[in-house]
Each structure stands twice: as C-alpha cells, then as structure tokens.
Amino acid sequence: MSYLEFLKLASPEAIVVLTALSVLAIGLASARTSAFCSFFAALGLGIAIGAVFLLPQNATLFAGMLVISPLASLFKIICISLAFFTVLLARNDGASRNHGEYLAMLLLATIGLMLLVGSEELLMIFIGLELTGLSLYVMTAFDKSDVRSAEAGLKYFLFGSTASAFTLFGISFIYGMSGATGLAAIGQKLTPGPLQPLLAVGIVMTLIGFAFKIAAAPFHLWAPDAYQGAPVPSAAFIASGSKVASFVVLGKIVFIGFAPVKGSADWHAMVAGWSPVLAALAALSILVGNLVALAQTNVRRLLAYSAVAHAGYTLLGIVAGGRDGFSATLFYTTVYAMTLVGAFGVVGLVRRQTGGDDFSNFSGLWTRSPLLAGCMAVFMLSLAGIPPLAGFFGKFYLFSAALRASGNHGLLWLVALALFGSLISLYYYLIVLKVIFVDETATDTLAVKADLLSRTSLTLLALLVLFLGITPQILAARIIASLP
Amino acid sequence: MLAWTIYITFAGAVLLLFIPRAFSRWLALLITIAGFAISLIALFQTPITDLAHFATIVSVPWVSALGMNYHLAVDGISLTMALVTGIVAVSTVLFSWDVEHRQNEFFFWLLLVVAGSYGVFLSADLFLLFFFYELVIVPKYFLIAIFGSTNKEYGAMKLTLYSFFGGALVFIGILAAYVTAGSLDLNHLAQFQFAPQLQLWAFPVLFLGFAVLAGTWPLHTWAPTGHVAAPTAGSMLLAGIVMKLGSYGGLRVAMNLFPQGFQMWSKWIAVLAVIGILYAAAVALRQSDLKFVIGYSSVSHMGFVLLGLATANALGVSGAVLQMFSHGVIAALLFAVAGRMLYRRTHTRDLDALSGINLGRALPFAAFTFVIASAASMGIPGLSGFAAEITILIGAWKAFPIAVWITGIGMVLVAAFTLRALKKSFFGDGTSSVRVQEGRVLVDSDWKEQPDISAAEKWGAGLLMFATLAVGLYPKLLLDRIQPAVEAMRFLK
Numbered sequence: 021m022s023y024l025e026f027l028k029l030a031s032p033e034a035i036v037v038l039t040a041l042s043v044l045a046i047g048l049a050s051a052r053t054s055a056f057c058s059f060f061a062a063l064g065l066g067i068a069i070g071a072v073f074l075l076p077q078n079a080t081l082f083a084g085m086l087v088i089s090p091l092a093s094l095f096k097i098i099c100i101s102l103a104f105f106t107v108l109l110a111r112n113d114g115a116s117r118n119h120g121e122y123l124a125m126l127l128l129a130t131i132g133l134m135l136l137v138g139s140e141e142l143l144m145i146f147i148g149l150e151l152t153g154l155s156l157y158v159m160t161a162f163d164k165s166d167v168r169s170a171e172a173g174l175k176y177f178l179f180g181s182t183a184s185a186f187t188l189f190g191i192s193f194i195y196g197m198s199g200a201t202g203l204a205a206i207g208q209k210l211t212p213g214p215l216q217p218l219l220a221v222g223i224v225m226t227l228i229g230f231a232f233k234i235a236a237a238p239f240h241l242w243a244p245d246a247y248q249g250a251p252v253p254s255a256a257f258i259a260s261g262s263k264v265a266s267f268v269v270l271g272k273i274v275f276i277g278f279a280p281v282k283g284s285a286d287w288h289a290m291v292a293g294w295s296p297v298l299a300a301l302a303a304l305s306i307l308v309g310n311l312v313a314l315a316q317t318n319v320r321r322l323l324a325y326s327a328v329a330h331a332g333y334t335l336l337g338i339v340a341g342g343r344d345g346f347s348a349t350l351f352y353t354t355v356y357a358m359t360l361v362g363a364f365g366v367v368g369l370v371r372r373q374t375g376g377d378d379f380s381n382f383s384g385l386w387t388r389s390p391l392l393a394g395c396m397a398v399f400m401l402s403l404a405g406i407p408p409l410a411g412f413f414g415k416f417y418l419f420s421a422a423l424r425a426s427g428n429h430g431l432l433w434l435v436a437l438a439l440f441g442s443l444i445s446l447y448y449y450l451i452v453l454k455v456i457f458v459d460e461t462a463t464d465t466l467a468v469k470a471d472l473l474s475r476t477s478l479t480l481l482a483l484l485v486l487f488l489g490i491t492p493q494i495l496a497a498r499i500i501a502s503l504p
Numbered sequence: 505m506l507a508w509t510i511y512i513t514f515a516g517a518v519l520l521l522f523i524p525r526a527f528s529r530w531l532a533l534l535i536t537i538a539g540f541a542i543s544l545i546a547l548f549q550t551p552i553t554d555l556a557h558f559a560t561i562v563s564v565p566w567v568s569a570l571g572m573n574y575h576l577a578v579d580g581i582s583l584t585m586a587l588v589t590g591i592v593a594v595s596t597v598l599f600s601w602d603v604e605h606r607q608n609e610f611f612f613w614l615l616l617v618v619a620g621s622y623g624v625f626l627s628a629d630l631f632l633l634f635f636f637y638e639l640v641i642v643p644k645y646f647l648i649a650i651f652g653s654t655n656k657e658y659g660a661m662k663l664t665l666y667s668f669f670g671g672a673l674v675f676i677g678i679l680a681a682y683v684t685a686g687s688l689d690l691n692h693l694a695q696f697q698f699a700p701q702l703q704l705w706a707f708p709v710l711f712l713g714f715a716v717l718a719g720t721w722p723l724h725t726w727a728p729t730g731h732v733a734a735p736t737a738g739s740m741l742l743a744g745i746v747m748k749l750g751s752y753g754g755l756r757v758a759m760n761l762f763p764q765g766f767q768m769w770s771k772w773i774a775v776l777a778v779i780g781i782l783y784a785a786a787v788a789l790r791q792s793d794l795k796f797v798i799g800y801s802s803v804s805h806m807g808f809v810l811l812g813l814a815t816a817n818a819l820g821v822s823g824a825v826l827q828m829f830s831h832g833v834i835a836a837l838l839f840a841v842a843g844r845m846l847y848r849r850t851h852t853r854d855l856d857a858l859s860g861i862n863l864g865r866a867l868p869f870a871a872f873t874f875v876i877a878s879a880a881s882m883g884i885p886g887l888s889g890f891a892a893e894i895t896i897l898i899g900a901w902k903a904f905p906i907a908v909w910i911t912g913i914g915m916v917l918v919a920a921f922t923l924r925a926l927k928k929s930f931f932g933d934g935t936s937s938v939r940v941q942e943g944r945v946l947v948d949s950d951w952k953e954q955p956d957i958s959a960a961e962k963w964g965a966g967l968l969m970f971a972t973l974a975v976g977l978y979p980k981l982l983l984d985r986i987q988p989a990v991e992a993m994r995f996l997k
Contacts, residue, residue, distance in 0.1 A: 406642050407635045416631065417570065419675070424683045435679070439672040446668050447661070450645060454657065458649045493567040500569050 047120010820899020
C-alpha cells in the first residue's frame with residue numbers, strides 16, 4: 021500500500037493533527053488570538069467530520085491497527101462533535117490564558133479518541149489510551165491560578181498512570197496466553213471453557229484500566245476531584261468524549277477479543293469470565309455513585325458521582341452482551357455524553373458569573389436566566405431518565421437488553437439494582453432543580469448573561485436531547501446498523 | 505380524532521412558554537376546553553359497538569428495531585377516562601384563574617400533566633403507555649414545590665419519589681412482559697399466553713407499581729401529604745386524574761396481561777382494598793385539616809375502585825371504572841371548595857377554627873357546592889358516587905360477600921367524616937364572630953370584605969356538579985360503554 025493511500029484512510033486523524041499544530045502555532049504567535057484559535061479549531065473539527073464521511077465503508081490496515089468500519093466512522097463523528105462542542109464551551113472560559121495550547125491539547129486528546137475508536141489491536145489501543153490520558157492530565161491541571169486544578173491534575177495523573185500500568189501488564193499476559201495482539205486473533209486463540217488463572221489475571225488487569233477510564237467504582241476516586249477542580253471544558257471532555265470512546269473500545273475488546281471467555285453474570289448461575297467482573301463493577305458503581313451523590317452540595321461533584329452511577333448503568337449493556345446489549349450501551353453513552361457537555365456548559369456559565377458552582381450559586385437561576393435554567397432542567401431530567409428526554413429511552417433500551425440477554429431473567433438482579441439507583445438519583449437531580457426553580461435568589465447575585473453562541477449551542481444540545489428522546493430511532497437505528 | 509387531545513394539549517403547553525403572561529390562562533382554558541370537547545364529541549359520535557374492543561386510532565412505527573409503535577387506541581374504558589380528564593382539566597384551569605405568580609409556568613406544568621394523562625389513557629403500546637406515565641411525574645413535582653403551600657417541598661418530593669418507585673416496579677413488570685412475549689403491543693400481549701410462573705411474580709410487581717399511584721393502602725401515604733402541600737389545582741389534578749392513572753394501569757396492563765396472576769392474587773387485592781377503605785375513613789374522622797380529610801377520603805374512595813377491580817366480574821370492574829370517573833369529579837370538586845373557595849378567603853383549613861365562623865351564611869355558593877360534593881362522596885342516590893359504589897358492591901357480593909359487609913362499615917365511616925367536615929366547615933355554631941389568622945386577611949364579621957365567589961369558580965364548580973349529577977341520574981351513559989369493553993378483557997373468561 022502506498023503512503024498516499026494510507027493518508028487517505030487516516031485523513032480525519034491527519035486533519036485533526038494539522039489543526040492541533042496550527043492552533044498551537046497561532047497561539048504562540050500572538051497572545052490575543054484566542055477567538056481566532058477557537059474558530060480555527062472548530063473549523064478543523066468540522067472538516068475532519070467531513071473527511072470521515074468520505075472514508076470507504078470498510079478497510080483494515082496493518083492487521084487491525086487501523087480499522088475503518090461503520091461503527092468506527094460513526095463514533096469518530098460523535099467524538100469529533102463532542103470535541104467541537106467542548107471547543108465552543110472553552111471559547112470564553114476565563115481560566116485558560118494560553119488558549120492556543122489548551123485547544124491543541126484538546127485536539128490531541130481527540131486524536132487519541134479517534135485512534136481508540138478506530139483500532140482493533142491492543143497496542144494501538146494502548147497508544148490511544150495514553151495519548152488521550154496524557155492530554156487530559158494536562159488539560160485538567162491547566163488552570164494555573166487555581167490550586168484545585170493542580171490537585172485534580174496530579175490526582176488524575178497518579179491514578180491514571182497506575183491504571184495504565186495495570187492495563188499494559190494485563191495486555192502482556194493476554195499476549196502471552198494468545199500470542200497475538202490483534203483482537204480478532206486473540207478471539208480465535210482463546211478457548212471457551214474453564215478460565216486459566218493467568219488469563220483471568222490478564223483480563224481483570226486489562227479491565228481495571230478501563231474501569232478507571234469510565235470512572236466505575238472502586239476506581240472512581242479521581243473523578244470527583246477532576247470534575248470539580250479541572251477547568252470546566254476539560255471536565256466536560258473527560259466526562260463525555262473520553263467516556264464514549266472508552267465504552268466503544270471496551271466493548272470491542274470484550275466482544276471480539278475476549279468473546280470465548282464471557283462467562284455469565286446470571287443470578288445463581290455465575291460462570292467465571294469477564295461478564296461477572298463487569299457486573300460486579302456495575303453493581304458497585306450504581307450503589308456507590310448514587311449513594312455518595314446524595315450528600316453533595318456542589319453541582320460538579322454531584323455530576324461526578326452521578327457519572328460513576330451512569331458508568332454502572334452503561335456497563336449493563338456490555339454485561340448483557342450481544343448486538344442488542346452493545347448497541348444499547350453505545351446509545352446510552354452517546355446520549356449521556358451530550359447531556360453532560362450541556363450540563364457542564366451551564367455550569368461553566370454560572371461559574372464564570374457567580375464565581376462558583378455550589379448549589380448556592382445556582383439558587384434562583386430561573387429568575388436570572390430562564391434559558392439556562394430550562395436547559396439545565398432538560399439535562400438533569402434526561403440523566404434521571406424522565407420522558408420525553410433521551411435518557412428515558414436509553415434506560416429502557418439498556419434494561420430491556422439486559423433482561424433479554426439472559427435466559428430466565430438471569431440479570432434481573434442487576435436491572436432491579438439499577439432501577440433502585442435511578443430512584444435515588446431522581447432525588448438528587450430534583451434537588452438541583454429545586455435549587456434552580458424553587459429557591460429564591462440571594463439578593464446580591466447578578467443576572468447570568470450568556471452570549472449568543474453559548475446560548476445557541478446549549479439550546480441546540482437541549483433540543484437534541486429532547487429530540488432523541490422523542491425519535492430515538494434516528495440514532496439507535498444507525499448504531500444498530502453499524503454493528504456487525 | 506381523540507388523539508388530538510394529546511397533541512393540542514402538548515402544543516398548548518409548549519406555546520405557553522412563549523406567549524405573553526396576559527394570555528396564558530386564556531390559552532390554557534382554550535386548550536383544556538378543546539380537549540374536553542373532543543372527548544365529549546367522541547363519546548357521542550363513536551358507535552357503542554366500536555367501543556367494545558380496544559380499537560386503533562393511530563398506529564405508526566416508532567422505534568422499529570425494538571418493536572415500538574406509536575399506537576393509540578380507544579374503548580369504552582379509555583373514553584370514560586379521557587372524558588373525566590377533560591372535565592377535571594377544564595375546571596382545574598377555572599379554579600386557577602387567579603394564579604398570579606409565574607403564571608405561564610404554572611399552566612405549562614398543568615397542561616403537561618393533563619397531556620400525559622390523556623396519553624396514558626389512550627396508549628395501546630406498552631412503551632408508549634409507560635412513556636406518558638413517567639412523563640406525568642415531574643410536572644407534579646414542580647406544580648407542588650413551586651406553587652404549593654403547607655410543607656410543600658417535602659410533600660412534593662415524597663409524592664415524586666413514591667410515583668417513581670411505583671414506576672420502577674411497573675418498569676420491571678413491563679420488561680418481563682416485553683422480553684417474554686417479544687412485543688409491546690397491548691392488544692397482542694393481551695392474547696399472549698404467559699407462563700403461570702411468570703404471572704405469579706410479574707402480576708403483583710406490576711399491579712403494586714400501579715397501585716402506588718392509585719393510593720392503595722399501605723402505599724398511600726404520599727396522597728394526603730401531597731394533596732395538602734399542593735396548590736388547589738394540583739390537588740384537583742392529583743385526586744381527579746393522576747390517581748386514576750394508577751388504577752387504569754392496573755386494569756389495562758396488569759390484569760389484562762396476566763389474568764392467571766390476577767386470579768391468584770385477587771383476594772389479596774380485595775383485602776388491601778377493604779383495609780384501605782376502613783383505615784382511610786377512620787383516619788379522616790380524626791383529622792383537623794380539611795384538606796387532610798379530603799385527602800384521606802380520596803384514599804378511601806380509591807379503595808372502592810380496587811375492590812371493584814378485585815371482584816373480577818364484569819359488574820364489579822365496570823363499577824370500578826365508573827368509580828374512577830365519579831371520584832375524579834367529586835374529589836376535584838371537594839378540593840376546589842376546600843382549597844380555593846374556602847382557604848383563599850379564610851386562610852385556614854383548620855376545622856375547629858372554621859366551625860367558629862359559620863361560613864355557610866357568608867359563602868352560600870361554596871356551601872351549596874360542598875353539600876353536593878359531600879352528598880356525592882357519601883353515596884347519596886342521584887349522584888355519581890352512588891351509581892358507582894352500588895355497582896361495585898353488587899359485583900363484590902358475588903365474589904367476596906364478607907368484604908361487602910365490612911365495606912358497609914366503611915361507608916358509615918365515610919358518611920360520618922364527611923358530615924363532620926361539612927358541619928364544621930360550613931355550618932358551625934358561629935359562636936365567635938371574628939377570627940384573625942396570624943395577621944392574614946381579616947375574617948370579617950359582616951363578610952363585606954370577602955371577595956365574592958368569582959364567575960370562573962362558579963363555572964368550574966357548575967361543570968363538576970353537572971357531571972356528577974348527570975352520571976348519577978343516568979349512569980347508563982357511561983356504563984353502556986364501559987361494560988362491553990370490560991367484558992372483552994381476558995381475565996373475565
């Protein structure tokens with residue numbers, strides 16, 4: 021294959037790389053070009069989306085290191101779109117003084133996500149994980165004027181690098197057992213039946229790395245600090261793009277690579293494999309995330325713990341397995357990511373104008389900015405799973421997939437637990453909305469103003485969440501069609 | 505055509521967010537009247553024979569990958585429920601005429617509840633039904649938490665969490681049916697033979713989930729606190745429509761889908777129903793807050809609905825549906841009098857305080873309305889409560905004779921607490937002429953400063969009174985449409 025051909029197939033990634041470098045250069049050239057940097061980054065991402073559309077349907081390069089499939093293309097578009105919205109969010113985030121550098125890090129992280137989504141080979145996946153991770157660590161610690169940001173960055177880095185070490189170690193075991201790094205080859209080499217101890221260690225260690233990425237309990241300890249301390253756009257991207265790509269790649273690893281050793285998480289019929297491990301992570305995440313979120317008084321921290329719970333729900337689809345379960349997971353995580361970008365957008369605006377993101381900063385937001393309050397209501401209620409918002413369909417799809425996957429309702433225990441978790445979660449989401457809609461504004465707080473672009477993008481996200489709740493088949497059918 | 509009740513109500517809700525404040529209540533009134541008119545026209549225009557089965561109105565594929573359809577249908581039961589929704593919605597708007605605070609938002613939430621309720625009553629797809637069912641939960645929270653009174657945030661949260669808890673149980677039951685039968689179509693599911701083992705556990709889960717919203721003892725505790733905390737319109741909607749969503753769901757989904765499960769559990773439902781009737785009536789007898797009295801009376805009356813459902817014969821179940829209609833109207837009327845006519849003018853609902861005022865002289869129209877509502881609530885012949893309860897009791901006599909005897913005691917208790925509330929609130933001894941409540945509006949001795957009962961209130965009360973009277977005098981109007989639809993259901997065969 022000629023180099024040109026390769027470049028053609030990797031054109032979206034190449035475009036984002038070029039954009040990242042250009043933005044970096046523009047930012048270096050002049051300190052007062054942040055608006056132009058944002059515009060350029062957004063433009064580059066827009067072109068990259070266009071380039072994804074021009075890719076062929078299917079292609080495999082270097083034994084699966086770079087794979088182009090409908091699934092990969094769809095999620096490249098979704099990841100780039102999430103990055104696009106994050107760029108819009110970051111546009112007027114006062115925290116970042118070196119805007120060009122910040123955007124360049126964001127774009128590099130996006131490339132990492134695209135590699136993750138578009139690879140079926142463990143080494144490449146690891147490189148993608150590291151590229152995303154390292155960029156996000158920097159983005160988390162980017163606010164040099166805030167000690168919390170530095171703390172969050174360090175915590176995220178320490179946890180993240182440990183988790184990476186686990187993953188790499190696990191991958192080496194799996195390579196040792198199967199003699200391959202390509203997922204399809206691993207899938208062929210592994211044999212169903214009783215799990216060999218060494219393989220079990222390898223699988224568990226690999227999964228730990230991903231549990232860290234998706235902030236599943238008990239590997240979630242970095243999340244509250246990162247969500248609360250990081251600059252708002254960084255937190256939004258960690259919660260959205262990084263999570264979506266992690267779920268895509270986690271699904272690919274377990275469904276393609278570890279397919280023969282699924283095991284079973286059914287009640288009273290557990291069989292060792294990866295699915296009981298993930299089921300345990302899911303159950304723990306749902307419980308820990310929801311219960312701890314009850315005690316929070318800071319919106320970002322609350323979102324962090326709710327993210328842990330949502331990671332638990334989303335894992336349900338993977339535990340269920342099959343095309344049905346995977347598409348439910350992908351639908352849910354996509355909707356969740358959009359919702360969180362929107363929620364963080366609102367938090368960012370409120371924070372910039374009132375100086376904080378505690379509940380007290382939100383009190384009476386309704387009178388100060390009806391639009392922001394309305395958007396926040398849409399996002400919170402979608403997270404709680406209230407119709408007609410997308411989160412409702414997402415939950416229905418996930419839970420029905422989980423129940424359908426196992427004979428004799430074997431996963432009912434997990435579904436019931438998740439429903440119990442949703443019940444708890446409705447309470448704290450409603451508390452946020454109560455603060456916004458029912459409580460009175462403190463007299464010394466000002467009106468929260470948002471510029472046109474922020475208002476437009478937030479409204480767009482809110483409408484999208486509503487729209488996907490009313491006509492979910494638009495996204496669901498695409499996801500299902502993209503799965504082999 | 506009936507499908508338009510849903511569309512225009514939703515459209516009206518959205519429109520309310522954008523129009524100027526001055527028009528909001530008129531728009532809300534227009535929308536609710538349109539919904540009422542549509543259901544009324546449907547009542548008279550649809551041939552009775554067409555109402556004997558759940559006939560499709562609209563069916564469009566929705567999420568075809570999962571077998572979800574946007575499928576609406578109507579039969580006599582649905583139509584009756586749509587009708588009571590329309591009546592209560594119109595009168596609710598009329599009784600909210602003087603809401604000043606955040607008016608647009610108020611009517612927005614109100615219309616969402618109404619639209620969602622229409623949706624539940626007309627859905628023929630399990631997912632769609634659940635969609636609308638859950639949609640109603642959150643608007644209630646905001647209606648109560650923003651516009652309510654006594655202990656509103658607690659009441660609102662309790663009600664919401666209870667509803668959502670019920671919703672979670674319903675969700676499990678729906679998933680069990682969906683996953684087993686591979687379909688969400690209610691008509692199809694009603695033909696599907698579910699394994700008895702599945703029915704044994706799925707029915708109680710599903711039924712209990714719906715029963716939460718229906719105010720069934722012992723899951724009723726949200727109802728009194730919720731009613732008391734809610735604004736008048738909120739109480740009217742809750743008692744008039746929302747509680748019916750639960751009993752309707754129990755009938756349409758739980759009983760219709762899992763007939764064997766229902767047969768295995770029906771006597772326990774009857775036990776819960778009878779306990780509910782007695783317990784709530786006994787508690788109502790001891791309450792000093794008028795709204796608590798009415799709140800518990802709602803629980804007691806919903807016990808009759810449950811008893812009717814438990815009988816599993818055509819007469820009892822038809823009576824239960826009629827009671828849903830009847831109680832919707834009567835409870836709305838009672839709450840309208842207590843919350844709007846009375847409380848707004850006296851600023852107290854405390855029965856002892858009221859008994860010193862002798863309101864009957866001051867507010868003759870309110871007194872008249874309350875007398876009618878109480879009479880209907882007690883089951884005086886000629887009003888809808890009698891027609892419904894007697895049908896239920898005849899049905900129950902075949903199935904659970906003992907329950908009828910015990911319920912008889914319950915009816916005496918209902919009469920006792922209703923008369924007590926009536927006497928204390930409007931026909932007290934009037935010994936003390938003046939009362940001032942904590943610096944609020946002076947309750948004047950010659951009543952000149954009291955605002956008159958407004959035209960809106962009179963129209964609202966008139967509509968509800970007319971409905972209870974019409975159905976009371978001529979119950980065949982509804983029963984002729986309900987009974988064939990009930991007889992078409994599987995659990996009777």
